[in-house]
Amino acid sequence: MSELQTLKCYMTQLPATILKLLNIEPPHNTIPEPIIKIIELYKGIERISINLIDNFGLFEITYLKPHFMITNSEVMLLLSTKNPYTLGVLHQLLYGGFEIEPNGFHLLKAISSAGKTSCLIGRKKDLDRYDGGTKSVPKDTDMSTWVESAKVINTHDLSWMHYLDFENLHKQQQRLKQRTPEDLIEKLINRTDKWILSNYKQLRSNSLMIIIGDHGRDKLDLTYSGKISQWREASVPIAIFIKK
Numbered sequence: 001m002s003e004l005q006t007l008k009c010y011m012t013q014l015p016a017t018i019l020k021l022l023n024i025e026p027p028h029n030t031i032p033e034p035i036i037k038i039i040e041l042y043k044g045i046e047r048i049s050i051n052l053i054d055n056f057g058l059f060e061i062t063y064l065k066p067h068f069m070i071t072n073s074e075v076m077l078l079l080s081t082k083n084p085y086t087l088g089v090l091h092q093l094l095y096g097g098f099e100i101e102p103n104g105f106h107l108l109k110a111i112s113s114a115g116k117t118s119c120l121i122g123r124k125k126d127l128d129r130y131d132g133g134t135k136s137v138p139k140d141t142d143m144s145t146w147v148e149s150a151k152v153i154n155t156h157d158l159s160w161m162h163y164l165d166f167e168n169l170h171k172q173q174q175r176l177k178q179r180t181p182e183d184l185i186e187k188l189i190n191r192t193d194k195w196i197l198s199n200y201k202q203l204r205s206n207s208l209m210i211i212i213g214d215h216g217r218d219k220l221d222l223t224y225s226g227k228i229s230q231w232r233e234a235s236v237p238i239a240i241f242i243k244k
Contacts, residue, residue, distance in 0.1 A: 004076050009035050011081040011089065011237060014212075015096040015107045021045055021208065022157055024114040030103045031096030041075065042243060045208040049153045051196055052093075052122075054086055054164040055185050056213030058236050064186050066193035068200070069211060073240040079212075084237045086164065089214040090130050101132075108134040111158055119152040121145050122162030142188075146195045154204050163192050164216075200244060207244040213237055 016026035016034035021042055026034060058078060061069060081092060091098060094107045109132045111118045120131050122145065124138035137152075139145040142163045152159040200209060214237050 004073055006076045006078060007035070007037060008078045008080065011079040011092045012097050014079075014093055014239065015105075018048060018050075018107065018158070018210075019110060019114075021048060022111065022114075022116060024110065024116065027103065027105055027110075030105050035077070038075065038077075038241065042208050042241065044206070045243065046206045047154070047156070047204070047208070048158050049149075049199060049203060049207060049209045050158065050160040051192070051199075051209070051211045052089070052160065052162045053189070053192055053211065053213050054162075055216040056189055056238075057084070057215060058238050060185065060189055060213065061238065061240070064189055066189050068193045068197040069240060069242075072200070072242045073211075074243065075241040077239040077241075079237040079239060081237060084215040086214050086216060087126075089212075089237065090126065093212070094130050094132070106132040108132050108158075116157035117155075118158040118160065119156045120160045120162075121148050121152065122160075123164065126162065142192070142195075146198075149195075149199055150202060153199055153202060153207075163188075163195075200242065203244045205244055209242040209244065210239055211242070212239045 010032055012032045013035050016031050017038050019026045020034045020039050061076075081088070083089070083092070083098070088098075095101060096105055096107070108118045108120065112134055118134055120127060120134065120136040121139055122136075123140070127136040127138050135156075137148055139148055145161050145163060149159065149161045196209070196211065203209065
């Protein structure tokens with residue numbers, strides 16, 4: 001992690017950045033400007049594969065150290081936002097802010113309008129709210145999302161997988177009084193890290209993988225103590241970049 005290039009930016013800068021990386025001109029004066037350093041580093045890539053992971057941020061990557069992400073990440077963005085939770089993050093990534101389609105902007109629609117293709121994979125209720133009528137594939141579990149990912153990561157200009165099993169599994173285990181949320185988060189992140197490694201091996205060359213972490217659906221009461229608790233409380237959403 002000491003050699004990992006770290007940049008600070010606003011989460012709402014990611015939509016314009018993604019468009020520029022796909023050689024699509026973002027609408028000016030509608031959404032925040034792209035992150036120039038990222039454009040310079042990854043200019044000319046052919047496709048982008050996004051993995052959005054709930055309950056994953058600066059604390060989790062530094063404390064849990066998922067092997068593939070730690071070993072291969074080239075740049076990490078520390079994402080400043082007023083709303084780091086799942087629905088707020090989806091809103092900012094797809095609309096470039098907190099308004100609904102400001103001046104008609106929707107990230108996936110913009111990609112489609114430019115003659116390129118995208119595919120969003122996740123829970124149906126989220127897709128119904130956010131896909132904007134573009135191609136999406138509803139899946140009920142992270143396992144089925146990962147299986148589907150193999151079909152889309154090389155066949156679309158932008159593929160987007162959302163991993164969010166924590167919410168349902170945490171509720172189940174609360175009822176059964178099994179496993180602390182901290183243990184569950186660690187298990188799911190290490191599992192997802194292995195799945196993302198599998199996707200990376202399948203990706204064609206000149207592809208860019210972006211792994212984005214948010215704070216999950218709701219604020220959690222965790223049992224970390226001392227300095228670890230302080231680190232967790234200060235954690236921010238992140239985006240890490242890995243080129244194939």
